[in-house]
Amino acid sequence: MPHIPASAALSHLRVIDLTQVRAGPTCCRQLADWGADVVQVQMPEHMRGDDTLGGQEGSDYQYTHRNKRSITLNLKEAEGIALLKQLIAQADVVVENFRPDVKFRLGIDYDSLKGDNPGLIYASISGFGQTGPLAQRPGFDQIAQGMGGLMSVTGLPGEGPMRVGIPIADLCAGIFAAQGILVAVIERQKSGQGQWLHTSLLESMVYMMDFQTSRWLIDGEVATQAGNFHPTSIPTGVYKARDGYMNIAVFGSKIWERFCDILGAPQWVTDERYKDKPSRSVNRDALNAEINERLAAQDCAYWIQRLNEGGVACGLINSMDAVFEEPQVQHLKMVKDVVSPHQGPQRLVGQPVQLERTPSTIARTTPRRGEHSEEILGELGVSAADLARLKSTGVY
CATH class of the missing domain: 3.40.50.10540 (Crotonobetainyl-coa:carnitine coa-transferase; domain 1)
Incomplete structure (x- = not known):
């Protein structure tokens, strides 16, 4: 043939x-x-x-x-x-x-x-x-x-x-x-x-290695492990809701304000610890703990719907079997x-x-x-x- x-x-x-x-x-x-x-x-x-x-x-x-x-x-x-x-x-x-x-x-x-x-x-x-x-x-x-x-x-x-x-x-x-x-x-x-x-x-x-190379070659900064959290964009990483884990990515000041509102914490926008990117970087552990505390009130599905409606990127963390159950993966x-x-x-x-x-x-x-x-x-x-x-x- x-x-x-x-x-x-x-x-x-x-x-x-x-x-x-x-x-x-x-x-x-x-x-x-x-x-x-x-x-x-x-x-x-x-x-x-x-x-x-x-x-x-x-x-x-x-x-x-x-x-x-x-x-x-x-x-x-x-x-x-x-x-x-x-x-x-x-x-x-x-x-x-x-x-x-x-x-x-x-x-x-x-x-x-x-x-x-x-x-x-x-x-x-x-x-x-x-x-x-x-x-x-x-x-x-x-x-x-x-x-x-x-x-x-x-x-x-x-x-x-x-x-x-x-x-x-x-x-x-x-x-x-x-x-x-x-x-x-x-x-x-x-x-x-x-x-x-x-x-x-x-x-x-x-x-x-992309931006990690420029952090060294241009800025002289040697990247280290950041676990499940983005090294420079905060808060971005893995968070725990009532029934499991999810990814949330908050990029930019406008998205940060929306995120705070959705979580019922508008005070974070002016909080000296969290008001800008450098502050959130220094206080990331405290911020992440507060985020997880608020997320624990509802299941992942609730937060994923609310956050996406507000323009905040988020999604489930799927096992391989669950990947192929995703409606969007099936649609594609x-x-x-x-x-x-x-x-x-x-x-x-x-x-x-x-x-x-x-x-x-x-x-x-x-x-x-x-x-x-x-x-x-x-x-x-x-x-x-x-x-x-x-x-x-x-x-x-």
């Missing part, structure tokens, strides 16, 4: 996916979800390492590799490398997340490939960058979270560093790489030339119901960006390893006899 695009938006692009684990596959999933023909190149079953997300039948893997086709090639064999180069010669994009030296050793680095494909866009994702003193170190999401500063500002004060609950360095590196690829595709329309682009878990994590149709030929019905989260004319869908569920090997090799012109020989010799 030929390529079935998940969207018309990128259906003209072919991407060779040489990645494994999460950052690289996330990048390629983004492209596949918008219609690119993503060909996932994996080692044959008898040679595979621990390169999967909880196993190929697991929910994590099923979510990450939808909308792709899969081919196996033994890149330790000369014929396997030769077939890969044939694929790349006809492709628009290559994405890899080998250790920085591996692609050069295999002869599949950008400079080695661009002669046969001058328009090739080659994306590399690594732990720490392609060059520099740490370039050859193995990369892992939590290591980047720590080195990039995120863990130093996450968690409760005095309780030590805390990782966030998702692999955010992996995910951001993958999404930034996909964005870089699209920028390069647009630039290629002017120049006719491809290029090498690269990002890393560490770079993505430093970039994602983020969950896609699909049927895997291997596993039956599945529910997967779709793209968070809606393009009205060229929407993203899930056109294919996640393939088994090498499911499309013969199909893709046939598109290269490999004969049935050669397919049999290549299979018998372990090339794919």
Whole structure:
């Protein structure tokens, strides 16, 4: 079966996916979800390492590799490398997340490939960058979270560093790489030339620190842990109503006045302890205690309705099952119901960006390893006899 695009938006692009684990596959999933023909190149079953997300039948893997086709090639064999180069010669994009030296050793680095494909866009994702003193170190999401500063500002004060609950360095590196690829595709329309682009878990994590970086680089202030409360906008954080917890965000003096009125404490507006942002910062613990005391009189639903009606941002803190019971999440149709030929019905989260004319869908569920090997090799012109020989010799 030929390529079935998940969207018309990128259906003209072919991407060779040489990645494994999460950052690289996330990048390629983004492209596949918008219609690119993503060909996932994996080692044959008898040679595979621990390169999967909880196993190929697991929910994590099923979510990450939808909308792709899969081919196996033994890149330790000369014929396997030769077939890969044939694929790349006809492709628009290559994405890899080998250790920085591996692609050069295999002869599949950008400079080695661009002669046969001058328009090739080659994306590399690594732990720490392609060059520099740490370039050859193995990369892992939590290591980047720590080195990039995120863990130093996450968690409760005095309780030590805390990782966030998702692999955010992996995910951001993958999404930034996909964005870089699209920028390069647009630039290629002017120049006719491809290029090498690269990002890393560490770079993505430093970039994602956002205002915390400017607090240091411009203001000279080293951020510390603020727990569930915003470090500079007060009061903003987690508060407890009668029946549970909720988030409240109070930004700006006008919103602060409305918040005080809704909580029945208009005197806070002129209280010397709370009247302005610096005062509230100094007295945040006392203010938070007073807020919780007033919130305890009613349930979360009552306060959420009252506060939102008054223009004060607030919301429940949902467990994952409750997320998908949210009426707004259901209205946005983020969950896609699909049927895997291997596993039956599945529910997967779709793209968070809606393009009205060229929407993203899930056109294919996640393939088994090498499911499309013969199909893709046939598109290269490999004969049935050669397919049999290549299979018998372990090339794919």
